[in-house]
Amino acid sequence: MQTKNGYDTYSKKATLSIDAIVEQYGYLVKKIAYHLLARLPDSVDIDDLIQAGMMGLIEAYKRFESTKGASFETYAGIRIRGSIMDEVRKSDWAPRSVRRNGRAVAHAIKELEARLGREVSDMEVSAHMEISIEEYHEMIQSSMSTQLFSYEEMLDSDTSNLESVDPEVENAPYSLVEEGGFQHQLAQEIDNLPEREKLVLSLYYNEELNLKEIGAVLGVSESRVSQIHSQAAMRLRARLSDWRD
Numbered sequence: 001m002q003t004k005n006g007y008d009t010y011s012k013k014a015t016l017s018i019d020a021i022v023e024q025y026g027y028l029v030k031k032i033a034y035h036l037l038a039r040l041p042d043s044v045d046i047d048d049l050i051q052a053g054m055m056g057l058i059e060a061y062k063r064f065e066s067t068k069g070a071s072f073e074t075y076a077g078i079r080i081r082g083s084i085m086d087e088v089r090k091s092d093w094a095p096r097s098v099r100r101n102g103r104a105v106a107h108a109i110k111e112l113e114a115r116l117g118r119e120v121s122d123m124e125v126s127a128h129m130e131i132s133i134e135e136y137h138e139m140i141q142s143s144m145s146t147q148l149f150s151y152e153e154m155l156d157s158d159t160s161n162l163e164s165v166d167p168e169v170e171n172a173p174y175s176l177v178e179e180g181g182f183q184h185q186l187a188q189e190i191d192n193l194p195e196r197e198k199l200v201l202s203l204y205y206n207e208e209l210n211l212k213e214i215g216a217v218l219g220v221s222e223s224r225v226s227q228i229h230s231q232a233a234m235r236l237r238a239r240l241s242d243w244r245d
Contacts, residue, residue, distance in 0.1 A: 021061045022054060025076060029053035031208075032080050038211060040088065049084050056083025102143035102237070104129065105136075109238035119194050122231055140230040189239045197232035200225060 016024070033049040060079035064072050108129050112120040126136035190201065196218070203209045203217060211225045218225065 018058055018061060022057065025057055025073070026054070028073065028077060029057055029080050032077065033084060035208065035210070036081070036084055036088075044088070048087060052084045052087035053080045056080040059083065098142050101139045102234070105140055105143065105234050106238040106241060109235055110241060113238070119235075122227070137227050137230075140234050141226060143230070143234065186236070186240060189236055192239075193232055193235060197228055197235065200228045201232055204229060 029050055030053075033046060033053050037044065037046055037049060056079040057076055060072070060076040063079075064075050105125065108125050109120060112124060112128055122136060122140075123133060126133045129136065131139070190198065193201070199218070200214055203214045204211075209217070211222045211229070215222045215225045220228075
């Protein structure tokens with residue numbers, strides 16, 4: 001069955017060259033790269049993210065199988081995101097102080113929520129850490145981009161994580177079970193987030209709105225959306241600390 005352009009999703013895969021695929025879907029790579037860049041420090045080069053994303057696109061083109069039911073664009077988006085995330089992890093840009101601060105915030109949130117038996121606010125966490133709210137927001141913002149696993153990996157776990165496990169490796173079945181348990185717990189903890197934090201994550205990741213657009217929806221500033229986003233990531237890190245540091 002053909003579209004108005006004369007190709008269906010699957011015949012494109014079979015007939016177009018890699019150059020044509022890059023030209024046709026390059027916009028998707030740039031969209032995802034800029035979307036992720038919003039949560040990364042100024043030192044990260046957008047061109048590096050785009051280059052990594054292009055490699056993910058080419059890999060998607062080579063591996064895509066139409067018989068699995070997903071559209072090529074959906075599958076490519078997963079591969080592109082994963083490739084960019086891998087590049088960010090390999091760069092390991094975050095100084096030790098950022099990682100140390102991130103652990104301190106997560107520990108404070110976990111300790112307070114365990115003691116009070118409820119969700120805690122950013123004001124309560126900053127008071128507990130004996131720092132100003134401005135210092136706290138700066139701390140979680142700088143730590144935010146080290147938390148890429150928190151939601152992105154759940155989005156692509158159905159494909160990339162499973163495909164990366166070698167079934168011949170002795171511990172592969174256990175790894176799959178462990179990863180599946182983590183994803184289930186992550187989904188549950190996201191559902192248990194405060195409504196505003198959950199809404200921000202949904203608008204950012206599912207609807208792919210940028211921070212400015214989310215601010216317009218919520219009636220708050222772009223910087224406040226960034227703070228809510230960061231707080232959600234740190235809360236998830238605290239609640240999932242028994243799984244991953």
